[in-house]
Amino acid sequence: MTGTNWAALGVNLAACAAVAGAMLLATFAVAVRRGLHRIVDIAWGLAFAAVALATWLLSAGHGDDWRRLLVAAATAVWGLRLAAHIAWRSRGHGEDPRYAALLDKAPGNRTLYALRTVYVAQAALVWLISLPVQAASYSSQPLGPLAWCGIAVWALGLAFEAVGDHQLARFKEEPANRGRIMDRGLWAWTRHPNYFGDSLVWWGLYLLACTAWQPALAVLIAPVLMTLLLTVGSGKRLLEKHMADRPGYAEYAARTSGFLPLPPKTSVGGTR
Template sequence: MGTVIDSHFLALTAIVTVGYQLFFFIVTALLKFDKVTDFAGGTNFVILALLTLIVKGSWHFRQVVLSLLVVVWGLRLGLFLLMRILQWGEDRRFDETRANLGKLTIFWIFQAVWVWTVSLPLTVVNASNRNPSIQTEDIIGWIMWSLGILVEAVADQQKLAFKNSPENRGKWCNVGVWKYSRHPNYFGEIFLWWGIFVASTPVLENAEWLVIFGPIFLTLLLLFVSGIPLLEESADKKYGNNATYRDYKRTTSPLILLPPALYGNLPSWFKATFLFEFPLYSRNLTQESWYRSSQQGSNEQKMH
């Protein structure tokens, strides 16, 4: 991708990623042990960051900073998710795939693609011989990463504390940053990886700009495939008949953190066009219940 050495690094990271994910796939398939799934994903990013930094060996300041940011993110997320699943027990996401080798294989292939693709901006930076001085894009990218990981970490801890409280059993999380977004952890993750990309741009030339596919892939994945759609479907099935939940969903942004009073009064077309409130996030709520929820919310606002 631009230079011969880039191609070598892309091949190296692909081989390492496939090998690492294959190892954990075998463990999962043979032992029916899926508690290491998220740990395998997060730590794989750490391995690629350190591997490309060390193998290249140029230790440019930008390379070191971006590698450190990815290592911090990967270790925090991987260890947090591992501790959480060990505490909660089996991962319900794999109830249908645990005994199905075909579905399990597809999942692990997808995870390997996710790791390799999202790591592309850092891989190319660490493989590059170019070392321009620190620019505005670097600072902006580092700030974006900082804000993103802060939101993600706070959201994770708040939800964990909420779920661990016996008095919240059977309730959906709507405390802290979860008042302002139905999926603040995903917002943080998307935002920080776009920050990594922005901070990589001073190094990119020609076809290397294709690494933008990394954050795009992550964003599309969480918006349309394995992130928000699955959690929205699960929550709708559990709480869809609860008027308070429907009002929470109507007044709370699906991704971007916004005040409920503002978001709840925005027109549906605006939400769908600019704020990611896609119809697939509500397809499991009947039109009738959704209409009742909207009418109830409007009446309550008029009363206040």
């Protein structure tokens, strides 16, 4: 016995596919009306929060109530914070260069190309990455040491992500820092504290779903996929490509870890 209600979970998987799809289609409609596809980045966190809420409601009576509440709350807090941060950061800005470059490659209708390659793809990713959230909610197993380890990992990841975002925002607010590379605080230990924290969040949520080997194996793809997206997908790789030509970035990259937080390297003379 795994303690997981697989039949009810199957219904939840279908329902959450519809929720994720509806969220991204609604975002697509707003983006087309405004002519601004960067708002899909705000919808990313909101879609995860919506899936978590739907799962919490649908899993009532099927899983341990404390586990259901913890996983739903943890996902919603992460998703809403991320959405609010991106909305604040992008206020007053035009189209994101990533989406502009993507749409410039459209072989036909740009709008349909955006729908297919951005919105449908992100809806599928939300559903797939949220598998631990859904699976954990349908386990009748009471919370144990592994679950509390998951919450600790989630909390560390959320703190890393939020602090990193806050430090970068404060740095950019200073006129004297215009054109300079942020290399202070957490950014002295890793070039991407927000992405590292994001990855930890989803490994923490994954641990909440590890109530037996079957669900643990079934949803392992979620944190692995999120980590790959952040490191070799649309996260770290694209951002560093964009930053590569900035003065001082090559030196910063040479002394600072690319993902995992590590003490900054020093030169022969002992200076950073």
